[in-house]
Amino acid sequence: APMMYAAPAPPMAAAAPPPPPMAAAAPPPPPMAGAAPVPQPPPAAQVQQQQPEEGQADGEAMDYTRVPKELDKRFEKLDTDSALRPTIISPGDIWTKKAQKALLASPTISVLDSSGQKEEKDAAFDLLDALTKSGALPVDHAALHIVIAATHCFDKTVTETVVQDNTNPIDKVERSTLIMASTIHQKPAAALIRQAQYSRVSSTSPMLFVEDGAA
Numbered sequence: 001a002p003m004m005y006a007a008p009a010p011p012m013a014a015a016a017p018p019p020p021p022m023a024a025a026a027p028p029p030p031p032m033a034g035a036a037p038v039p040q041p042p043p044a045a046q047v048q049q050q051q052p053e054e055g056q057a058d059g060e061a062m063d064y065t066r067v068p069k070e071l072d073k074r075f076e077k078l079d080t081d082s083a084l085r086p087t088i089i090s091p092g093d094i095w096t097k098k099a100q101k102a103l104l105a106s107p108t109i110s111v112l113d114s115s116g117q118k119e120e121k122d123a124a125f126d127l128l129d130a131l132t133k134s135g136a137l138p139v140d141h142a143a144l145h146i147v148i149a150a151t152h153c154f155d156k157t158v159t160e161t162v163v164q165d166n167t168n169p170i171d172k173v174e175r176s177t178l179i180m181a182s183t184i185h186q187k188p189a190a191a192l193i194r195q196a197q198y199s200r201v202s203s204t205s206p207m208l209f210v211e212d213g214a215a
Contacts, residue, residue, distance in 0.1 A: 064146055067184060071150065074183050078207050084176050087149040148184065152176045168204075175205040182208070 068086065075084045095117055100107040112120060132139060152173050154161055161169045178189045178201070185192070189208040193201055202209050 067148060070183050071180065074179050078179050080207065081172060083152050083172060085151045085153055087151045089147060089149055150180060171204040178208055
């Protein structure tokens with residue numbers, strides 16, 4: 001029987017030689033002699049600015065014991081009619097106390113004579129002294145109420161002032177209130193009235209705005 005001959009396989013192509021080895025990376029240069037290390041920038045400082053409380057003026061605190069004298073000076077300078085008079089407020093001998101023992105309790109009313117007033121006053125100052133540790137702790141959220149009064153005097157009655165003198169008494173009283181308000185609040189009169197009323201008030205009381213330089 002005839003023999004079957006298998007065709008010889010073609011020779012395989014020779015494989016490519018492996019790539020040459022990569023050159024080793026150069027080591028980092030040694031630090032130069034005498035070179036100081038680069039300082040890192042410091043972290044940004046957090047500056048906290050304390051906002052002034054409502055009603056607290058910048059700078060020194062105001063001495064309220066000098067307010068009556070300042071009012072007298074302003075009265076003499078700006079009150080051309082000499083109608084303003086300082087007023088002394090004298091409290092009565094008997095005071096009425098309204099208090100409640102608890103937040104939801106019903107308020108009670110009691111009458112205090114001179115001895116009872118002294119006891120309540122001493123108790124209030126003792127409590128304030130304990131809360132502030134004899135003044136070592138400041139009282140930030142507190143309100144001080146001061147009552148200062150002055151009397152506007154008319155030479156005539158309101159009707160006679162309008163009919164005989166042909167004068168509007170409201171303008172006179174308005175001037176007096178602006179004199180007091182500008183002294184107590186330490187602000188010019190122009191900052192205490194509305195812009196729509198500026199022309200009217202400046203015409204009836206020009207001395208208030210000449211002093212402030214607003215006229």
